[in-house]
Amino acid sequence: MQDEAPTFEAINLLGLILEKTESVEERELLFTAVDALRFIETTGQQYEFNDYRQDLMTEGPAMVIASFATREEAEAWLKNHPKPPRRAAVLIADEYHTVYYRRDTNDRRLVSTHSIEYHLEEMMKDGRPPPVASFDTREQARAWFYSLPERPSQAVIQLGGEPYLAAYHRKLDHLAFHPFSLLEPFEQWRKTLDEKKDPEEPGPRS
Template sequence: MNAGTGAFSRPAAEMLLAVLDEVSEPQQKQHVRVLIALLDFIADTGQIEEVEDFFIHPHRYAPIAVARFTRREDAERWLKDTAEPPSPAHILIGDDYYQCGYMREDNTRGMYREYVMEAAIAALTAKGIPPGAPSFSARTEAEEWLKRHPAHPECFVVIAGEHHLAVHHERLKLHTLHPVASALSAWEAHQKKLALEESEEAGAPPVEDGG
């Protein structure tokens, strides 16, 4: 096995080899072999340092998306036509995150909206937005500036008087831009929807808005 010389990956590889010797159930052995193969692939493709940096410094990375599409129809076509799409995996449609799923057993495929950045924006702005964000009159100006000053992984910018969170997707070589006000509204609405669904599942009467 060639798992590179990484401080974290090499001990992980050694542990997996030890586990492979210890387990006796064939399916368990197969699962361990899959993990070993993943480490081999990462090492053979020269990605050990990147993986370990992601493990040690996850705050430096935006939630990883494997692809970006302009329209939902394009994303659905990709999900349908790809022989074995990555699963589970995030994709971007415009600036919005979606979670994709695929089950090999019955070829089930689907996607749903996931409020990854909305939750992050709520956390980042809980104590207010830091002053001094660069200001632009149009999105195109902000995008040109971000090409020269990539976010690591995010930064606030002002576009036409409105704060946005710019998120750098290094793998895709692009930035997404998330209007703060609408993201907070969407996150609040999503939280209310989840609370309502939980109360309905528990058989409790819905909570009425006191306003």
């Protein structure tokens, strides 16, 4: 990949498409895309955008913008943030949460999500990948991972006799551990949700 994302070339291409587009709605969407790329250029975020595109090509779970040991730390960060993100993923004790922020009301919330469960489920489509290493403690797993000459975005390991996904968030230099056992309560939660959405039709009256 080039050192910088080719945003300038993309803007020119969108301009050519705009010249051939007659639909008002489609032109507005194309102008929005152009403005987004110009925002990246004018605010000097080319490298961040390039890193984002690079992360999209990895096999790891969803990217996060921050990681916290406790919910109290996360809430303090969100409360004191001068310009919180409108919506973004963060980790709290290696559990996925979404930050929601409304500028007009200054409403700031942290909501638990099932991002990692969906990712683990996708990995299990053809059966769980075999572990590449086995450890008794997280400290041992972390020491092994950081000793690798090239750290992968994710690796299936055995931790304390249980299968885990070790996910490396390169931008934060954070190694998260996600147990595959999360899938059992997740499947039960989704089953309950489906039952609420599609209740059985009542039988004929006697």
